[in-house]
Amino acid sequence: MAPATRTEAPADEVRRPRPSVRHLAGCAAILLDADGRVTQWGGGAVRLFGRPPEAAMGHDICDLLLRGTRRETVHRALRQVASGVRWCDVLSAECADGRVHDVVFTWEPLAHPGPWGAVMVTAVDASPPLHDGADASARERLALLDELSTHMSATLDPRQAAEDFTAFAVPRVADTATLYVIEGLLRDEEHPERAPDGSMRVRRLALKLGARQTDEVKWHAAFPVDEVVGYSARHPASRCMTANAPVFSSAADLEIDYLDRIIGVLGEPALRYLEMSSFLTVPLTARGMVLGFIALSRFPDRSRFDEHDKALAEDLAVRAAISIDNARLYTRERRTAQALQDNLAPRTLTAPPGLEVAHRYLPASAMRAGGDWYDVIPLSDTRIALVVGDAMGHGAVAAGAMGQLRAAVRALAGTDQPPDAVLRRLDHMAEDMDAIQCATCLYAIVDLATHTCSLACAGHPPPILVSPDGTASVLDLPAGLALGLGDPAFARAFTTTQVPMPPGSTLALYTDGLVESREQDIDTGIATLRRALASPGPTLESTCESIIAALPRQYDDVALLLTRTTS
Template sequence: MSEHPARPGPVTVLLAPDGVVTGWSEGAARLFGHDAAAAVGAALPALLGPPAAEPLLGALKLAGSGRPWHGVLPLAGEGLTVACDPLAGADGRVQVLMTVSPPRPDGLELLNEAGRRIGSTLDLHLTAREIVAVTVPRFADAGAIYVLERLLADDDQPAAEADGSAVVRRLAVAFADDDPQEWAREFPVNEVIVYPPATPYARCLTGGRMIEFGGDAIQDTMAHRTGRLIGGLLDHVSMLAVPLVARGRSLGFAVFSRKRGRPPFAAADTALAAELAARAATCVDNACLYRREHRTATTLKAGLVPDVVAAPPGLEIAHRYLPARSGVGGDWYDVVPLPGDKVAVVIGDSVGHGVTAAAAMGQLRVAAHTLVSCEFPPGEVLERLDAIAQDLDAAQFATCLCLVCDPVTRRCEVACAGHPPPLLALPGGTARHFAVPYGLPLGVSDPAHPPEYEQVPAVIPAGATLALYTDGLVESRMRNVDEGIARLASALVASHEGSLGDAADGVLALLSDQQGHDDIALLLLRPAP
């Protein structure tokens, strides 16, 4: 159901001079709310009631005497322009043709509504639906939004193909309430269409200008689209193809159409359509930019966490990663086998979200993997990573923890760069911090005085579980870090007797932020019995 009732264009009613209805159009049925069966044979003044009855009788009396009448009558709840013209029938009797012209929608009001409703999110399909919801049926009887298929594929090639044709995807479509429902099946959302160079749509796109067309051009366009003419669509006799242009680039086009009985698009309408399209194009462009950035960040992020972690003999490892729902963050981890059945575990978190954070952590993860593979000790790994972080764009900084473990002896060497401290769940049902030295986050120190990251030895007790994690697990808008760490300790103790995978799932179920405001990375290590 549309938020606003339809406002039909000029409608016609055929009347006897005494006001009895002899002919009732579909437009009249939409405007006055009575179908032809109820209207024909009824007296129009009585059908419409006060306050229209008395002035309408006067207008009909004048037209019945052979003199046309033009003016404004209080019809359909508002003042409408009405013309009553005498018609001489074949039998010599006079009839009256009444033509009602509702006012055009207020352009400023429509633009204000467009500003409120269009672009409420950065979802491209929702933005397209918002555009047609604002314009149909107030401005047009049908509307659709088409966006370049190349744009959706992140291709920056020119808008048109080499031969001038347009390859576009329909993102949204809307018809007036009284149009057949099956039309939606004929014009499905997400359909990709190729319009030849001669079509108004392709010319609109390549020329970057609005094109108004009707008559045979509509028939040719419809026939090209479906291979046949769809009954009823030819009632749409005035069409506009309006380019969507933002930052000097053609993104696609909007299509608006009006039926018979409604004024064709005039100069005021085309100016309004151009303004609507300009505002819509900005919102579409923002949605496309967000879509591209999110896709890029997601692709980068896919390389930041390993799909499979190979645990060396004598050590169990469970790992979990939950991406943020509100954007792509910079959490990552890696598990690298070393000679002598040792293993290096690195976990990190870059500040911020989006492409910049994901790209920064991508570089640091590759560097960390290379450094630990070359058997640099954890402290030196962090020192070298800090030097790399100093050169990253956009002043990126990150936290990181590097641990090298020998599963046979359960001895570890560990160094930390501002990362949350690991937790150790002990067999006796208690938990404590796994003592690590504190160091500055990567990339925040003075390059002239690089930090030295302290590296300390530690031992994982037999039967204990060591938890490495990022701050998204223990900190949220609902709780502070200390509370989150306390809850993590309780969760580790409660799930200590089960499998390591079950323990990881239990921790996430208890602590993960349901709003998904930040990434979460979790690694659990347990010496095998």
């Protein structure tokens, strides 16, 4: 089939002409990583392409399904999606009947992918259907998948993602919807072990009721969000998670405690009503791991769940599971990075007599961890080492690199060597630290007895010295190269510069995130910082605040260390 002509589309979507919707005969939701390898293969994909998950997971989508010279088309789509653009194209693919069909592939980015970034692919068979029923089924599933993509908010909160999904499912798919995750997954644990008797403990994240369940207060009192409940091995929820497949059930399969709670809300006549109701339990699976399940119910005045509903619920659950898992992984990495930052960075800086200290650390994002750091290290009664640095990157890796550098500097400071020698040794050590690709650093020693400051720089922004009369000057230091570059000719050519620092002088050390942004270049930022230092507040703390307010919005981590000699 000749490729369709590309046309411009509104907003952030790139589309190619799609076949008439009456030709749709099958629908699948697939998840890929940024390189095009399958990380999620739902029930719809099994039915459309005839391959079980174990035969698809980890395989390149081109090698798995596509024929002909389509690899560049797919990689172009992945590049578009990486930049936040939705892409639609018609490609030839092998389907479950062993024949090659024309399939509409819609590629779209998931919100806030982070290091678990992925591409959601909706695949729709565009070949003529065998019967009108298949046509209508696929059309409905595709429409609901598109609607769910719009409905679910771009959240990194697992509970919000759960609420978004249940609010979508009722009343479109069911009269009630409840979403559970396996207890422990939202904390730091890995996938919890199943109890010896096969039972499972799960946490209720969201409950949504239809319009007929008017007394929501009673319902939520009977089935509170965040409640942890246990299900025996024979319960539909446990069977659903064990088999990783949807399970049809009836009121006879429900636990006595669950029935008692419903009757407590609806009264005794509800038992007969429940006996005529229909129940469907669907697993939440992401990246090959079962996270929990979705419990759906329909009352007697609505058609009972059937195979079509099961297929639809499976496809919808794929999107819900990925959103919840992305939020779970983001939260876990944020906790890890923050723990590293809290334990590796100095919580308090102790200023010796004769020196005042004020400092700020501002993370660039909610991850609250990065590679920026600073420290104050007493060397003797009158000599104090000051250091500021910036390890490339954000998150746990950068925080780990920062911790290694800070520990190394503290160890080297104890040898009482001049700044250039400390940086030379630190550069040697950085070459052996796998987490460090590149880092800048500025190391200074303030001598209160001689009223001098000795400094050496490794690719770091220059410090600013404010004299007692209020004159703020950018110190012209040999820049040196960043640490860890491993260049034998230049990387270790660090130089110590000594400047006078009489009582009443203020030295400002900072990272580039403070002075460089999308709105201004680093030279303009340094000039703004110099002016702010020339008009200090009554205390160093207030000066810190005025500096942060004077500079533009920060898109990178920021570290600021101010020191003032008092004697």
